[in-house]
Amino acid sequence: MPNSNLNVLITRPENEGRRLATKLNTLGMNTQCQPMFDYRVSDSLTKSGSVNLAQRLDKVNQPIVVFISVAAVLNANSVIDIASWQASKVFAVGTATAKALKALNIDAISPEIQTSEGLLALPELQSIEGQDILIVRGDGGREYLADSLKAKNGIVYYIEAYQRIWRQLPNNIQQHWRSHRINCMVITSDAILQSIVQLINLSDEYWQTDCYWVVASERIAQNAKALGLKRVINSNGASDNAITNAITSDVTINME
Helix, strand or coil: CCCCCEEEEEEECCCCCCHHHHHCCCCEEEECCCEEHHHHHHCCHCCEEEEEEHHHHHCCCEEEEEEEHHHHHHHHHHHCCCHHHHCEEEEEECCHHHHHHHCCCCCCCCCCCHHHHHHHCCCHHHHCCCEEEEEEEEEECCCHHHHHHHHCCCCEEEEEEEEEEEEECCCCCHHHHHCCCCCCCCCEEEEHHHHHHHHHHCCCCHHHCCEEEECCCCCHHHHHHCCCCCCCECCCCCCCHHHHHHHHHHHHHHHH
């Protein structure tokens, strides 16, 4: 059911945010996009471009390749076509990432639960002893996936395909959000959660008890609750469908 009283702040990067906003707008929801960062190809790759990436790919033998995000796919592919990587298997943490690979004619295995934990539970990643594994991601991030694969005796390498360029937002941005009656935040990473928390006054009862926080995983949900946020909803994935379903099935119903 459309809910014109729902005002959603989408904090994901520009292109993904606009796409989600369009989807929510068609359902009668009001949206604002406030990207917290932008992407660019990692300096570690641009300094020597395809030569650098080719050298890294030469170090591995028929690797399992794991793409963490759509940005990892697009930025890595802009340097060397992923179709030429000679991977034994390709994995995508989420369905959006799998779709980005499919657009490049690459079939990827993706877990139903779109997290590192869901990925690690896949039967294809249970017997990986001695197998070269490439994790393609952005700058920084959790080490949990790599550590877990190493514990299974996989040989893990990173390719940091992109870096985040964080936007500098005014300190009074929360007043702007309040004036636009934002009552639902979409948060797709811990880094975005922490960035938002630095901009709002957590002692403000509104953000703690009145605003809904739609987050992409149980880990982010637990961190949000630890910060005192009460209305936290786990969408179990960062795809447009997962987020939209969480808003329509949980947030709008609770607002009725």
